[in-house]
Structure formats: C-alpha cells, structure tokens
Amino acid sequence: MSISLRAAALRTALESALDEPVHLLVTDSGVRVYVPAPDVTDRAAWLRVIKALGSADAWGSTDAHGTPEVWAEVGNEP
Template structure:
C-alpha cells in the first residue's frame, strides 16, 4: 500500500485457482474503490485499487 496526496494505492497478488466465491468477494471489495484493475507486468498477476480522499 502506498499513500500520497490524499490517494491510497493498494496492490496484492491475484487469488489463484477457480474459487468463484473468493473471486466474488474480491470483486465486491474492488468495486468500493474509485479505480481498480489488474496487471501482470511483474510476472505475477496482481489486482490493484486506488482510493482518493473525498471521492465517495
């Protein structure tokens, strides 16, 4: 997690496997962020979320 100028950015490894219940909980949590997505630029699939103070 990094915080700067009223914005928090959280990154975590994406859950592995096909546990649909787990993925549903992950997506539900990500939807509460102002922006979210995924990347595999580091060679490991990651999910990320940005939360900006005062956006919601």
C-alpha cells in the same frame, strides 16, 4: 503514514477476502492497494474480491511485477 478510513476499510476487506497481505502505496491523489490475484479458477475468491472492490474509485489487475495482482485506488477525501 495516514490513510483515509475508506482506504483502510478497502485494505481490510481485501485482506479478509483473500487472506493475503495488502500492500499500500500513498500517492498525491490518494492510496493505491495491491494484493496477489486469486487463482483464475477460484470463483468464490473472485466474488469476494469484486465485492470488496465496489468501494474503490478505480480498480484493475496487472502482472507487471511478475505476479498477477489486483489493484484498487481510493482518492483523498476533501
């Protein structure tokens, strides 16, 4: 699986921000990353996450898998 440098940098930034493994999903349009969301009371962790998400094309959060997660997407580079 080959991912763009931007997607790899986002993955590294989120792993560093949360000290959690980041899961990748390669799609036809790019890469989506998922990471468990920090505790709602951990302001410092959320600030690190928001800073890391600044490089993503889109981002959000979900609890569809039973655990609150932050996700971000990086599109394919031309």
